[in-house]
Amino acid sequence: MNRFDPRRILLTLAAPAMAIVFAFIITSLVLLAAGDPIGETWRTILDVGSQPRSISLIVNSATVFYFSALAVAIGFRMNLFNIGVDGQYRLGVFTGALVGGAISLPRPLHILVIVLVAMVVSALWAGIAGILKVTRGVSEVISTIMLNFIATGLIAYFLRRVAVPVAGSNNIGTEPLPASGRVGGLSLIPDSPLQIYGFIVVAVLAGVGYSVLLNRTRFGFDLRATGSSETAAVASGVNVKRMIVISMLLSGAVAGLVGMPVLLGEAYSYSLAFPAGLGFTGIAIALLGRNHPVGIAIGALLWAYLDVSGNPLQILVGVSSEIVTIMQGVIVLSVVVAYELVRRYRISQEQRRVARQLDEAAGPSEPREPQGVGV
């Protein structure tokens, strides 16, 4: 058993650590080039972590990011690039808000209906891309991007028809959810004026469910097999077409949860001001977290941290908050490169280690040569 081999763990951590250091250097260079105060910028960014209010903000946006990244990761594990999480969650949350505002049910049931409607709508929207791929061979990258645009159009169109003015602004939104359709917050962070979304519990459950599904079930095995070698999966009897459709539906269903923490815990209606673009953030975080449920959680927290630190930068130091976006971008790029380097290093290391151990164990036995990968 070497599942908890310390060297493996060290290698796993090496890549993100390298990426963060690299991002730190690049960002500092950008600050230097722009003539902004480097030391003060970093101090402000670090300070964010010690303020209870900021911590609450970070945890809340990380919760939202987590769902989004999880949805993307399901596709990634099967080599499916669901770029359409963005359109899927917005369509889902819009429909959920619409239905939730129109019906009245007792409390747990009301919430359940909203969540289910959002998940089903998002799943079906993603399913379109899956069906197109297996029947017509349309790349899911293209179709999901297109479906994002269509979703944007559909929501804008229907919002005009059903919207009510949002009190105290010229914003428009769906009918607000009654109290029975709202999820209360949790006071998890001491001394913080803000509560944490109650939906964080669902995020934790989703992470556990994802891990169990992929690692412990037959379905998960088929999914991972298809992702790591489609040819081998076909030869082993996996019905790849069916898997594509099911994975897209599953990915979409999780995408349906992305908008829920905000809808049920804060906004209570879908308006023009509802956060958009979360699906794309999810792609970056899934890459950062390497599709691992814990990795994604850490990635989501890091991303949220940087997001939240943008504000004080602007106010206190006078540095444009876009510096944070630059840093996020550099992290993602370097992490992808670093993971690939570590992956190759690990494979060649393992081949060497196995050869060495066998030589030691067997002495003058059958000779062997390490096989190149993918040759």
Added chain:
Amino acid sequence: MHAIVGENGAGKSTLMKILYGMQRPDEGSIAVNGRTVTFSSPSDAIEAGVGMVHQHFMLADNFTVLENVVLGSEPRKGGWLDHAEARRRIEEISSNYGLDAEPDTLVEELGVGDRQRIEILKVLYRGARILILDEPTAVLVPQEVDELFDNLRELKAEGLTVIFISHKLDEVLRVADEITVIRRGTTVGTVVPAETNARALAELMVGSELPSPETRESTVTDQPMLTVSGLTLRTAAGRAVLEDIGFTIHKGEVLGIAGVEGNGQGELVEAIMGMRRGDTGEVRLGDRDISGWHTRERREAGIAYIPEDRHRHALLLEAPLWENRILGHQTQEPNVKGPWIDRKGARRDTQRIVDQYDVRTPSIDVFASALSGGNQQKLIVGREMSGEPVVLIAAHPTRGVDVGAQAAIWDYIRTARREGLAVLLISADLDELIGLSDTVKVILRGRFVADVDPANVTPEDLGSAMTGAGAKE
């Protein structure tokens, strides 16, 4: 002409990589024409006049011979490809060495033997005086091998040096002037062909007695296990890849299929496994028609499958061995319990396979990519023999496997056959095919063209039948 022989894993390929600058040696030196050299990349090797013909051809199908040859070192005239100059040089080399290449033919129209000549031409075009050929005969039928050897003799006559890597001893003995045997990474001897024979050479190579693929008594019964009839498969363009293929394999029978690669064997296997649907025809397992079944149902019904390309079809390279044990048997004991993966059961059974089939690995948690080819193959064979299969589809089961593992795999197949397994064996190793099979059919351009009795046929006769040159029986 110098030959280097050694079983798989003896270090032949590594040696070649070092000679061609693809890998750096830890110690030692290489001298070309008495001058010590260090190669840090293949281009250094080419500069020193060393050229390599790889086992797997590196040609662009949709380019002409001329374009393929000049690719990467094009003669230029003012920034444009100088076709006239390229043609002149190719024709010159071609006639000097008797390679008879036609510069304007598309590579996709060429056969395997022709392609190999183009590879040689490519190397000569780059000014090589020392040619390294890595297992050049692995993909050729006997007649093509003869042609290749004629070409090589021509090269030798013109003063070139040829280094020839192989594990086919009879070939080596025929062409080489000197033979170096390596085993486990060291030179165990250098001999001249006149003073040795295949058997002595083989024993030098293996360091022990030689196995042989022969099966002794027949175990064929009259109970049909796998029946294929009228199987036809066409490409989108309507060309028949398989045409009216039919055969029956009985319990305890090994049916061998001989043929030059690319004559429909791969498609036949995929059709039987349900990975590709035949246009017409029927596949029956026992007395059940399984034509409409999905691959998984066929596997569950007891069809085991050893694919031709283990990296593409039989393994998840970046997954531990025990997960690879599950692959292909995702719905069967002891790997799963209902919808759940049974980790304990799968791990225990992987350990059993590792012990029983002598898979050399420090642990069942290492990635499949960390094992040598032979050990990967033993794991696959062990896995496919699990769960009491009734039919085994084995495509090149010992390809790229060292002699020890090869003998073991033959043993497993023989044992299983004695216990009533029906085997479809596809192999390019004619000795293996003749030695293991009860019946041999020859496939050519998607059709069976001959039935051969393995008891009284030579590899040469079989080779003729495979190219369509021999008389049909």
